[in-house]
Amino acid sequence: MAEYTDHLYCDTFPYVTAAEILAACPNAEGMAEDDPRILDAIEDASLIMFYLTGKQFAGTCTATVRPACLSGGCHCGCTPHQVNLGLWPVTDLISVRYEGTVYTGTDLTDMFHINDFRYLARNDGEHFLNGNQWAVGGSTEDSADNGYVFEVELSHGITVPRLLTRATRALACELIAACCGKACKLPERVTSVQRRGVSMEMASITDVMKDGKTGIYEVDLAIQVFNPSKLQSPSFLFLPNKIYPHRVGT
Secondary structure: OOOOOOOOOOOOOOOOOHHHHHHHOHHHOOOOOOOHHHHHHHHHHHHHHHHHOOOOOOOOEEEEEEOOOOOOOOOOOOOOOEEEOOOOOEEEEEEEEEOOEEEOHHHHHHHEEEEOOOEEEEOOOOOOOOOEOOOOOOOOOOOOOOOOEOEEEEEEOOOOOHHHHHHHHHHHHHHHHHHOOOOOOOOOOEEEEEOOOOEEEEOOHHHHOHHHOOOOHHHHHHHHHHOOOOOOOOOOOOOOOOOOOEEOOO
16 A cells, blocks of 8 residues: 545545554554555544544645635625635635736735635725636636636645544554454454354444444544534535635646
């Protein structure tokens, strides 16, 4: 396994590193950082914790969007001086391409700011002028006649909490132990045995994962803290008549 599967769109996946696993897991003693058993356990544990905590923590990453609210019409839920960037939470502005000019650094902060971790706003309170959402970046279509490309590069997302990292490390350690045939804390599926009849009753995976519990203290604690309502994903509001921003490269 040369690299991790790109399950998430941010660079924070997976949640832990091979070096952390080697330092924390006695059952990984003697393994190298590129050992498939370690890499598979890290990827699986990260993906399991991502879903069990309601897909909330994808980490912080960058994206480029082209806002769709133009020329003060504000049919997409904006006020004249700000536009919805379509991502939340927006944590940093990197650049804004507007009216033929790319704003960065102090020029950017002098001209724009972020409101409510979601909206791009003008500092002068003026509304945004017409822009072209679909033009190819850097093309000749970026002109006053055809409509300037309106493009925003930003950072967004929620940083992975330390408790979630700790839980992922604990789960990965148990997966490695199970892979190596050693004692581990993962739930056993055998619920009863009849010796004379040589029969065995197995619990279903639904029973094992009942209430989202795994039997591993750190994992169950993280689930209880970050997803007590057992949500499968963060909630969102979709308005069918709203024009949403176009995310570049997706």
